[in-house]
Structure formats: structure tokens, C-alpha cells
Amino acid sequence: MSADSGNQQIDFVACDSCKAKPGSPILCKGCLDNRASIGVLSQARDKFKKERDELGHEMLELIAVTEKRIAEVQSENESIQRSRDCWEETARQHCKNEQFYRDIVVKIGMLFGDAAKTSDDGTIQEDVLALNVYPLVEELVAKSLTIHYYFRNELKWK
Numbered sequence: 001m002s003a004d005s006g007n008q009q010i011d012f013v014a015c016d017s018c019k020a021k022p023g024s025p026i027l028c029k030g031c032l033d034n035r036a037s038i039g040v041l042s043q044a045r046d047k048f049k050k051e052r053d054e055l056g057h058e059m060l061e062l063i064a065v066t067e068k069r070i071a072e073v074q075s076e077n078e079s080i081q082r083s084r085d086c087w088e089e090t091a092r093q094h095c096k097n098e099q100f101y102r103d104i105v106v107k108i109g110m111l112f113g114d115a116a117k118t119s120d121d122g123t124i125q126e127d128v129l130a131l132n133v134y135p136l137v138e139e140l141v142a143k144s145l146t147i148h149y150y151f152r153n154e155l156k157w158k
């Protein structure tokens with residue numbers, strides 16, 4: 001992570017008067033205190049470095065998890081958008097077809113005049129009521145069949 005992540009040894013350096021003593025001298029109180037302090041501080045520094053590295057590692061993991069989730073959400077979002085576009089196109093096509101066939105029904109209804117525009121309560125509407133068209137056609141077919149059979153039988157009888 002950072003440039004100084006290696007553990008550097010902090011060397012204890014004795015004071016001039018202790019340095020001047022020959023062999024392995026008994027250190028003065030100041031040097032003993034300094035040596036002890038350096039030990040404690042080195043340990044603390046190493047502990048903090050370790051914690052910093054662990055935290056850094058956790059942060060990297062957290063960032064990786066977050067980036068992965070962002071990518072997933074983006075992918076889900078794109079999938080939803082594609083699905084939505086598809087449904088929009090389906091709805092558009094459905095609407096077009098519906099209008100096309102409805103126009104045919106209305107055209108057939110117009111052949112019946114006001115009968116195709118009359119509501120249940122007897123009032124005549126401005127436009128053809130699609131619901132009226134089928135019964136009118138059914139009735140017309142029944143009538144024409146009756147006429148057809150009537151004339152055919154009339155001809156036979158004669």
C-alpha cells in the first residue's frame with residue numbers, strides 16, 4: 001500500500017558517557033529508560049502498521065464487493081430496460097392490430113346505420129357501438145338464410 005510498510009528497526013543508541021564505557025557496560029538510568037521506551041514504541045508502531053494493513057485489506061475487499069454489486073445492479077438494470085423495451089414494442093404492435101380490427105368492425109357497423117349506434121337505453125350515439133355489430137350481423141345472416149330457403153322451396157313447389 002504505502003512505501004514504508006516494511007518494519008524498520010529503531011536502533012537504540014546509548015548516550016556518550018555509556019558509549020565511552022568499555023565492554024558490555026551497565027547503562028545509566030536515562031539509557032535504560034530510552035531503550036525500554038524504544039521497545040514499547042517499536043511494538044506499538046508494528047501493531048499499528050499491522051492494523052493499518054488489515055484495515056487497508058478490508059477496505060480493498062469492501063471496494064471490490066461494492067464494485068461487483070454495482071456491476072450486478074447495472075446488469076440487472078440493463079436487463080430490465082431490455083425487457084421493458086420489448087414489452088413496449090409488444091404493446092405498440094398490439095395497439096396497432098387492435099385499431100386495425102376495430103376499424104373493420106366499425107365499417108361493418110356503419111352498414112347498419114343507426115341500429116349500430118343505438119345504446120341499450122335507446123339513445124343514438126355518434127359512433128358505431130362495437131358491441132352492437134355482432135348481433136346485427138347474426139340477425140342479418142339468419143334473415144338471408146330464411147329468404148334463401150324460402151325462395152329455393154318456392155321454386156321447387158312450382
Ligand SMILES: [Zn+2]
Pocket residue numbers: 014015016017018019027028029030031
Ligand atoms: Zn547512558
